[in-house]
Amino acid sequence: MKKLIVTSAFSFFAISAFSQVDKLLLEQKKKEKEKSDKAITDPKAGAKSSTWLDRGKLYDEIARLYTEMDSSAALVAYESFKKAVEVDAAKPGKVTKEAQKFLTGGTDDSGVNLGTSLVKQGAEKFQTKKYDEAIKFFNIAQEVNPKDTLAPLYGAYSAMQSQKNDIAATMMEQYIEKGGKDAGNFALLAQLYRIEKKNDKALAILDKGMEILPASKTSFKAERVNVLLDTQRLEEAKVGLNELIDLDPKNAQYALNLGILNDNEVQQITAEIRKLAETSKKTSGVDRKIKEAEETDKVFADEVKRISGLIAKQPKNADLKRQKAEVEAKQKENKVALEEAKAELVKTKEEIAKLGDPSAKIAELNAKLTKAREGAKSAYDRALKADPNNYDALFNMGVFYFNEAVEMKREVDAMDMKDYNAKGKDLEPKVCGKFKQSHPYFTKAKAIKEEEAVVETLKQLDVILKEFEGKKIVCEETK
Template identity: 80%
Template sequence: MKKLIVTSALSFFAITAFGQVDKLLLEQKKKDKEKSDKAITDPKAMAKSSTWLDRGKLYDEIARLYTEMDSSAALVAYDSFKKAVEVDAAKPGKVTKEAQKYLTGGTDDAGTNLGTSLVKQGAEKFQIGNYDGAIKFFNVAQEVNPKDTLAPLYGAYSAMKSNKNDVAATMMESYIDKGGKDAGNFAILAQLYRMEKQNDKALAVLDKGMKVLPESKNAFKAERVNVLLDTQRLEEAKVALKELIELEPKNAQYALNLGIINGNEATQHAAEIRKLTESSKKLAPIEKKIKEAEETEKVFNDEVKRISGLIVKQPKNADLKRQKAELETKLKENKAAWEEAKTELAQAKEEAAKLGDVSAKIAELNQKLTLARTAEKEAYNKALAADPNNYDALFNMGVFYFNEAVEMKKEIDSMDMKDYNTKGKALQGKVCGKFKQSEPYFIKAKAAKEEEQVVEILKQLEIVMKDFETNKVVCEEVK
């Protein structure tokens, strides 16, 4: 599973060091802490709600100002305020009201602020790599201050750091639901859902982002394309890319991606055409094999009859008996091959029946192939118009023409001598021209970035062009 790279947004929380605190105050707080810790072990003191309220305030202050005294002071404060409410549950009073105020995000003039304390110490846990501990603080902080966006946001970061993507997604959803409006965090949530294969949720987040943050609409649209590609919703992806190209015509990547999608579709259509063509050609060789087996059987049977007649006249001729035995063996072998061919023919016919009208399907696929190739070429041209030195666009355009030349050459190679002499020779110049058409793109791609793939294909192209030169083929200019 991929890890998201998270830049900590928690650095604004300063961890107070003892050296920065007045020593007299520090010593006093230590004494106050010892007194409070002792009080909750005394049956009379621990039965008073005021003991727990004072303890909650003290530990909240420790969490905010003297954190190194107790790195979990905010949780102690939280539990103490809850205990204050619990002690007076039968007869709530002033103390209960004050404790409940702190438990629901309230503050006082002394600076008591449980929500801030929890987030601060959660941040400290994050900074030292204790992500599970940080999550615990941020979860409680959300309970104390349900409207705050900091706790769920930083809780999501902590969960991502510990590879708990489901927890991170839940917290980031909470951040957005509470009004969080950072485009990067919308994108992170979409990524989380993509990583968990929840692509519909990812799309919903991006759609929401476009409404909430219209200024980031293009970025969300681009990420939306990635989700559509993940789910193989290619037609929607193409429409979305075309919209992006219209919005940002100078962004070569959008046009490049559109070209790649169309190129992949063209490759798929070509493969399907080859498969259908091969399937349609299966019957003829099998039927020929069966016909040959029939003719062979007739020849062998006639020969057996002839030799049998000779044996009647020459019953002691061992050589004639040997010939007859060999022929009968060959008859059995031919019979077995014949039966095997019949079974093969039946299977081929069954497969052909499933395919239906192969000619119509091939015609339809050829039409789709032409459209895909046209769209691919158009997209690469747009990418190069936006960025003439874009390596990927240059390389892919070169491959486009190179592959066209390869397909044309295959057509020539499959011709028999008669067809080659009548039309094959004339096509050689066009094939040469098509290979030559790819060359400038590869040369320019190599100049932009000397990758191994472009170096190798230029070597192949050099061999091909030398072969044409040796055979005195004149390259024709092609479109």
């Protein structure tokens, strides 16, 4: 499970240092704390709701102003107010009402504010990397003040730091449900969903973010594309990237990513077409193997028959018997090869049957290939329009033309002499042209950044172009 590193959002909390607190007041509070701690152990005092109410107020003050005395004072305050309500449960009175007020986020003139105390000490736990304890404080703070967005937000950050992404997601959901409107936190929740493979939820929260925070629409759309790529919803991702380009045409990265997406599709479709073509040719090769094995079997059968005739005339001839045994052994091996070839033919025909009509599928894939190629080239053009010196766009455009040339050359190389004379000779200048088209892009990319990939590609390209020059082939560049 991935860990999210989140910058602390607690820097605004002013955590009092010991030296900043008046020593006389501190000593007084220590005495009050000792008195309260002793009072709850006394059967008579501990049975009074007022004892617990006063204790809650005291510990709330400690949490807010004297936190070094007790880093968990807010929890003690919370439990004390609950105890005050519990003691008078049979006959609720003024104390009960006041304690319930504090338990539901109410305050008084003395400054009691349990929700603030819990969040403050939760933040302190976070800063000391006690994330599980911090989560506990923030959960109770939500209970005390259900409308507050701070507690669930910081609880989510704490959970993320301890890699409890499910808890983090739940708390971030609560933050948003309560009206939280920070765009970064919407994106964080989407990221949490992605980590947990809940991609539909990630898309939904990003869509909600666009509705609530239209000013951050571009950022949300960019993250949406990432989710679509995660789930291999490539056509939707392309639509999203096109929308981003329209929103921010000067951002070369969006166009570059769209080009790469189309380029990857080109490679995938090309591989599929090649596989289909190879599969459709398999039967002829297997048929040839079967025919050869059958002819060889006939030769062996005739040889066995001939030697058997000789043995009939010379029954004691050991050499003839040895020859016959050798031929029969070879014939047996050949029969095994024949059966294997027949089984291979059956399997190959089954594979082809599953593919349906290879020709129709290849035609369909070729149409998709053309569209993907056009999409890749158009996107790289847009990237270079936004940033003419973008290394990646220059390199990828060079690779685009180079790969097109390689595919065309593969077609020429696969031709027999008859096909080559008929159309291969006319195709070679175009192959050369495609290689040549890639050259200026690689050259400019190298001028920007001399990475090994572009340096080595240029060396290879120069060798190829010299080979064409040596063959007296004039490069013919096409669109």
